[in-house]
Amino acid sequence: xxxxxxxxxxxxxxxxxxxxxxxxxxxxxxxxxxxxxxxxxxxxxxxxxxxxxxxxxxxxxxxxxxxxxxxxxxxxxxxxxxxxxxxxxxxxxxxxxxxxxxxxxxxxxxxxxxxxxxxxxxxxxxxxxxxxxxxxxxxxxxxxxxxxxxxxxxxxxxxxxxxxxxxxxxxxxxxxxxxxxxxxxxxxxxxxxxxxxxxxxxxxxxxxxxxxxxxxxxxxxxxxxxxxxxxxxxxxxxxxxxxxxxxxxxxxxxxxxxxxxxxxxxxxxxxxxxxxxxxxxxxx
Ligand SMILES: [Zn+2]
Numbered sequence: 001x002x003x004x005x006x007x008x009x010x011x012x013x014x015x016x017x018x019x020x021x022x023x024x025x026x027x028x029x030x031x032x033x034x035x036x037x038x039x040x041x042x043x044x045x046x047x048x049x050x051x052x053x054x055x056x057x058x059x060x061x062x063x064x065x066x067x068x069x070x071x072x073x074x075x076x077x078x079x080x081x082x083x084x085x086x087x088x089x090x091x092x093x094x095x096x097x098x099x100x101x102x103x104x105x106x107x108x109x110x111x112x113x114x115x116x117x118x119x120x121x122x123x124x125x126x127x128x129x130x131x132x133x134x135x136x137x138x139x140x141x142x143x144x145x146x147x148x149x150x151x152x153x154x155x156x157x158x159x160x161x162x163x164x165x166x167x168x169x170x171x172x173x174x175x176x177x178x179x180x181x182x183x184x185x186x187x188x189x190x191x192x193x194x195x196x197x198x199x200x201x202x203x204x205x206x207x208x209x210x211x212x213x214x215x216x217x218x219x220x221x222x223x224x225x226x227x228x229x230x231x232x233x234x235x236x237x238x239x240x241x242x243x244x245x246x247x248x249x250x251x252x253x254x255x256x257x258x259x260x261x262x263x264x265x266x267x268x269x270x271x272x273x274x275x276x277x278x279x280x281x282x283x284x
Pocket of ligand 1: 010011027074076077178179242
């Protein structure tokens with residue numbers, strides 16, 4: 001499996017000269033399966049430049065197909081979707097998977113941002129591409145998608161929840177866990193199981209521990225929660241993700257150094273750390 005990071009910020013886009021090295025777009029990760037299929041993890045504003053790249057491929061002529069997995073429907077995880085060029089090309093096919101009890105419920109949530117008060121598109125039914133919606137039942141058995149086994153489990157996230165996904169293909173595993181606001185006790189037993197032994201864990205690293213303590217109700221992790229989750233689950237690589245929108249590149253550099261030290265202190269010297277940066281690729 002191959003990853004490309006298109007948006008690594010949390011909450012709102014963060015444009016600006018001080019943000020360029022890590023990038024200012026909100027959550028979006030491209031996952032290419034070994035089978036050559038395209039999965040898109042969240043569709044924050046990072047999906048817009050991904051869409052531009054896809055328009056140089058069969059997506060520009062309606063021959064593209066992709067599966068989109070949403071962690072939840074906060075704006076920084078869906079806001080790029082109405083600006084994703086391939087959805088306007090008839091013939092392209094997308095399946096959107098997201099946490100919900102039914103596909104109708106998922107459709108209702110996603111239609112909300114197309115409402116004329118928010119968007120001139122009015123409704124997802126106005127898009128040229130065909131869009132199918134598939135609810136991922138939070139405590140369900142998971143699904144098989146194009147030869148990849150996919151499991152979703154919910155993390156608390158402030159007043160709501162966000163789904164963490166585990167993707168497994170031919171013995172390789174990726175966990176995508178953005179927006180995780182654990183209680184003091186840490187991840188639930190189901191989520192610990194989801195993370196266990198993953199080759200790569202992309203984890204919410206929004207804050208320093210000090211900033212998290214001041215903004216506890218927002219439902220994010222600091223590097224303390226991320227390193228604890230990575231060390232407990234004995235993952236091979238921790239990818240830092242979803243940085244606070246106010247952190248400059250220098251702030252994120254410092255966050256990365258502190259994250260390494262925190263992971264070493266938890267006995268995780270063998271665990272690699274990769275800070276997610278827009279445009280970077282990672283092979284699993
Ligand atoms: Zn977020």
